[in-house]
Amino acid sequence: MVTKSLSTPTEGIAMILNVQGVTKRFGGLQALTNVTFDLPEGQILGLIGPNGAGKTTLFNVINGVYAPEAGQVIFRGRNMTGKKPYQLAKQGLARTHQVVRPLNELTVRENVIVGACFGRENHRLKQASKIAEEVLNFVGLGGKIDQLAGSLNITEKKRLEMARALAARPYLLLLDEVLAGLNPTEIEYMLNIIRQVRDGGITIIMIEHVMRAVMGVSDRIIVLDYGKQIAEGTPQEVSQDPRVIEAYLGDPKLAKKLMEE
């Protein structure tokens, strides 16, 4: 079942995540078919594909929201297939949600404290509060720390998602469209944060539709279409792959235009 992917990095580099032959069905819908890849530590992996391609489903399988029908998820050498989201969180996996999920009636600080308290490092409230302040300043929410999370605007809520995930000090961070709906300045700000996080040693998988951004920041890209991996490689390789252009954009000329933007 295990197919070697095209650009599987050479042995010897530590792999933080191995996804092997993951298959997920919802009733008659084949959401994921035999998805297989390895992720070396310290990289940013871009996950792209048209709407409904199964990107978020793949995240949900990796972090334990869904159990796959077949295949395995190995995180830091441990088989975590079918484990619960909180078990993965304790092992050092954090994620943001495509549709933001702030804990509305809690303050921004408390939201982030939850991340620090219950994540990998299992802090007490006092230390967690300090970490929350640090992380909130880092993502630029330092001024909103004692507001209710429900009162933030959408840009701020996206940053809050990011801060909560970072406060857990994860080894692997799953970012589900953190750039969607942001204006160019905000995108640049967020990309800067993402790069700094990567430079801090955290491995990242990001689902993204903002092409220029994901191409610019990713070390490697995987393209999903109808739940299948149709291409994998460096941003350059992927963007020139005719299958990708066809599946993703339909019109090669349009693709070229988008890439140049």
Place this chain on the structure above:
Amino acid sequence: MKRLMNPGLWITLLIVVALGLWPTITRNAATRELVFTILLAIGFASSLNILLGYTGYVSFGHVVFYGLGGYIGMYLFKQYNSPLWIAVPAGGLAAGLLAFILGKSILHLRGGYFALVTIGVNEAMRAFINTLKPFGGPTGIELDFSVYKPYGGAANALWLVYYTAFGLALLFIIISFMIKTSKFGLGLLSIREDEDAAEVMGVIAPNLKTWAFVLSAILPGMLGVLFFFKNGNVEPGDAFRLGFSIENLVMIMLGGQGTVLGPVLGAIVYQRLRGLLLVSPLFKNIQLSVSGVLLLVIVLFIPVGAVGWLRNRFPRLRRVLP
């Protein structure tokens, strides 16, 4: 212990202390009975608030813990002549155990499904006890007057029961506050706000919910023992009266769910209102429908309750009123 230095906690405790000492000063049995009812409500509502207000799970059948505790206590009094200080913790323990088993089996249900099952559990327990010979079946358990003798007669025993309820109410208000300001409490609040998101952040929701349920069941179990000991007899219909649970939900909603002060205020106001309605010729028979209407009005217009409304209206109060 620095976090106990919270003005909101002390305001709440002061209110309850003032209320609790009122009959001590008047030495009036009628006042004592009135305040006893209010203290029971304060304790019950504050406990249920841990589940309803902090964790966001509605338990309609919470009276099952009160009834079970009461029965266990009465059985111990009757069969083993147990002293109060053994029977009361035993009632709390039984309620806690039942909550633990229920928590493991039904707390994975969410929202309305969980609420419905709690009603079913209460009804099932009532039907079961109704046929249980050692617990007296439909006629229940009745105590002889002689059980009050070791406490210096019935009059003294009633005061003892009163002060025990008073002490327990104070203790559990402090416990409720400590839960809310702890890491465990933050986990519960995060479950209330978004259980799936909380789990993704590493909150082990199944365990936290079970412990919240257990903690919310212990005091009602103990209060059941006190109430039925004072009452002298227990029957299935009295012990597992669904209306009792629902009245307590009204109190929490009225005062403000999820706050420490809310259930206390709600219990005092609701019990006073109930007392007035019961003596009014117009309302005495439809007293429960008034609480139904009250619940409807609260849910429609101020779902956060009185204290919640104050907190929203004056954000600075958030720090003061936990």
